[in-house]
Amino acid sequence: xxxxxxxxxxxxxxxxxxxxxxxxxxxxxxxxxxxxxxxxxxxxxxxxxxxxxxxxxxxxxxxxxxxxxxxxxxxxxxxxxxxxxxxxxxxxxxxxxxxxxxxxxxxxxxxxxxxxxxx
RNA sequence: CCAGAUGGUCGGACGGCCGCUGCCAGCUUCGGUUGGGAGAGGAAAGUCCGGGCUCCAUGGAAACAGGGUGCCGGGUAACGCCCGGCGGGGGCGACCCUAGGGAAAGUGCCACAGAAAGCAAACCGCCUGCCUUGGCAGGUAAGGGUGAAAGGGUGCGGUAAGAGCGCACCGCGCAGCUGGUAACAGGUGCGGCACGGUAAACCCCACCCGGAGCAAGACCAAAUAGGGGCAGCUGUGCCGUUUCGGCGGUACAGGUGGGUUUCCAGCCUGCUGCCCGGGUCGGUCGCGUGAGACGUUCGGCAACGAACGUCCUAGAUGAAUGGCCGUCUACUGGGGUUUUCCCCACGGACAGAACCCGGCUUACAGGCCAUCUGGCAAU
RNA sequence: CGGAGUGUAGCCCAGCCUGGUAGAGCACUGCCUUCGGGAGGCAGGGGCCGGAAGUUCGAAUCUUCUCACUCCGA
Numbered sequence: 001x002x003x004x005x006x007x008x009x010x011x012x013x014x015x016x017x018x019x020x021x022x023x024x025x026x027x028x029x030x031x032x033x034x035x036x037x038x039x040x041x042x043x044x045x046x047x048x049x050x051x052x053x054x055x056x057x058x059x060x061x062x063x064x065x066x067x068x069x070x071x072x073x074x075x076x077x078x079x080x081x082x083x084x085x086x087x088x089x090x091x092x093x094x095x096x097x098x099x100x101x102x103x104x105x106x107x108x109x110x111x112x113x114x115x116x117x118x119x
Numbered sequence: 120c121c122a123g124a125u126g127g128u129c130g131g132a133c134g135g136c137c138g139c140u141g142c143c144a145g146c147u148u149c150g151g152u153u154g155g156g157a158g159a160g161g162a163a164a165g166u167c168c169g170g171g172c173u174c175c176a177u178g179g180a181a182a183c184a185g186g187g188u189g190c191c192g193g194g195u196a197a198c199g200c201c202c203g204g205c206g207g208g209g210g211c212g213a214c215c216c217u218a219g220g221g222a223a224a225g226u227g228c229c230a231c232a233g234a235a236a237g238c239a240a241a242c243c244g245c246c247u248g249c250c251u252u253g254g255c256a257g258g259u260a261a262g263g264g265u266g267a268a269a270g271g272g273u274g275c276g277g278u279a280a281g282a283g284c285g286c287a288c289c290g291c292g293c294a295g296c297u298g299g300u301a302a303c304a305g306g307u308g309c310g311g312c313a314c315g316g317u318a319a320a321c322c323c324c325a326c327c328c329g330g331a332g333c334a335a336g337a338c339c340a341a342a343u344a345g346g347g348g349c350a351g352c353u354g355u356g357c358c359g360u361u362u363c364g365g366c367g368g369u370a371c372a373g374g375u376g377g378g379u380u381u382c383c384a385g386c387c388u389g390c391u392g393c394c395c396g397g398g399u400c401g402g403u404c405g406c407g408u409g410a411g412a413c414g415u416u417c418g419g420c421a422a423c424g425a426a427c428g429u430c431c432u433a434g435a436u437g438a439a440u441g442g443c444c445g446u447c448u449a450c451u452g453g454g455g456u457u458u459u460c461c462c463c464a465c466g467g468a469c470a471g472a473a474c475c476c477g478g479c480u481u482a483c484a485g486g487c488c489a490u491c492u493g494g495c496a497a498u
Numbered sequence: 499c500g501g502a503g504u505g506u507a508g509c510c511c512a513g514c515c516u517g518g519u520a521g522a523g524c525a526c527u528g529c530c531u532u533c534g535g536g537a538g539g540c541a542g543g544g545g546c547c548g549g550a551a552g553u554u555c556g557a558a559u560c561u562u563c564u565c566a567c568u569c570c571g572a
Contacts (some may be wrong), residue, residue: 009436010439064442067441071138
């Protein structure tokens with residue numbers, strides 16, 4: 001179906017996306033976005049779950065569910081040349097997958113349009 | 120049937136669709152693609168021990184310091200682990216718990232209370248004698264009180280009152296006998312209490328230990344900066360080779376940016392090319408055939424060992440097992456019913472390999488199997 | 499993944515090695531001083547010593563297990 005999805009693997013990439021300060025918060029995740037400075041060929045995505053979400057089992061499951069949701073949603077809504085970071089939260093591993101995917105779809109459309117009404 | 124003890128084992132099952140990471144085979148425009156097959160645990164955890172493996176140190180060995188272990192025998196590559204036995208404690212019992220060497224090698228400590236806390240001593244008492252109230256001198260450690268602990272315990276005798284002062288039993292110590300590989304157990308004789316606790320206090324004795332860890336370590340190696348070395352351009356001769364265009368080596372002559380006033384040498388510095396060394400990002404290896412798993416037989420009470428046969432069984436690196444659906448089956452709650460059965464909802468315990476093994480410890484909804492103990496009922 | 503360390507009053511820390519009384523500073527409460535406040539002085543309250551077992555007569559201290567947090571190795 002969609003375009004190829006790259007993966008963010010380096011720590012500096014995650015820090016750069018976080019420094020861009022463009023984010024949308026949902027119940028099951030935090031979405032960050034930033035243009036890719038090197039290439040505009042493809043959209044890239046990375047996943048993060050800190051120790052606050054639970055033990056190793058919960059952190060792995062959180063990233064797995066975000067990975068599946070990102071493959072469904074970002075392959076059609078992800079813009080080429082953009083880097084996205086999905087941060088797992090405490091309820092990511094336990095909430096219903098339908099609402100998780102719906103929230104991500106909503107957040108992707110909202111983050112595409114630049115927001116001016118800060119604060 | 121109820122209650123309990125010990126050991127073992129499983130820890131959701133089956134199917135469909137879409138995906139993830141290696142492996143094998145085919146195709147390939149080397150980007151991929153198609154097919155097949157594989158893909159978390161009993162604790163993968165905590166990192167508390169023991170090893171393998173790698174690097175560093177080291178002449179072999181021993182010793183000091185430091186650390187660890189500690190009844191006896193066995194198992195094991197090794198262990199602080201496991202098995203069997205002994206001693207002590209608990210339970211009606213099956214069975215469970217037990218850091219369990221040495222306190223007459225030495226040192227330290229035992230607060231408060233109490234007369235006295237460590238080669239014993241004597242506060243109140245008790246008894247005897249002297250003395251006109253009350254004390255003094257002596258005997259004594261049975262009784263009182265303090266304390267965690269007061270220099271054997273109980274009973275009888277004995278005595279002025281008492282005391283192992285004497286006797287019996289128990290405890291303790293010493294000697295020797297029997298059984299046992301040993302720890303130890305059981306008699307016998309003697310002693311007549313002399314010897315408090317603490318070694319997870321210092322310590323003594325016996326045995327063991329070099330240090331760090333796969334982010335160990337080995338290899339390939341971009342860009343930038345930097346280190347070391349060689350050469351630089353032209354012409355001619357000679358030698359080797361030749362596909363007759365050249366290429367390589369060597370000799371001679373001239374020439375080679377800037378600085379050191381000028382020239383040569385030397386030195387410093389710059390440019391260009393090549394090579395060497397170090398090795399950052401990244402990549403490859405280490406990285407899974409092993410003290411391996413399963414089965415049978417034999418030896419052994421057992422831990423375990425031997426022989427034979429079969430099998431190959433995860434290898435990720437921002438880190439692979441997920442998402443959705445259906446049926447069944449546990450748990451929990453509610454209802455009809457209340458022996459059973461039916462319906463609905465919720466929804467799978469602890470938890471995710473990261474170099475690998477052997478253990479220990481800790482977490483864990485629940486299910487199953489085997490053996491055994493106590494009680495009730497029936498025969 | 500591997501290796502070290504720390505948990506004690508509301509906060510920051512002593513005490514632990516060598517076991518018997520938990521103690522400073524800031525903060526808090528009351529009083530004095532001042533017209534009032536601050537500063538200062540005096541007095542006072544507040545801690546199951548992260549949790550659980552064990553050794554000991556007795557554990558914050560010694561031993562073992564466990565929980566949480568911090569730091570180091572690219």
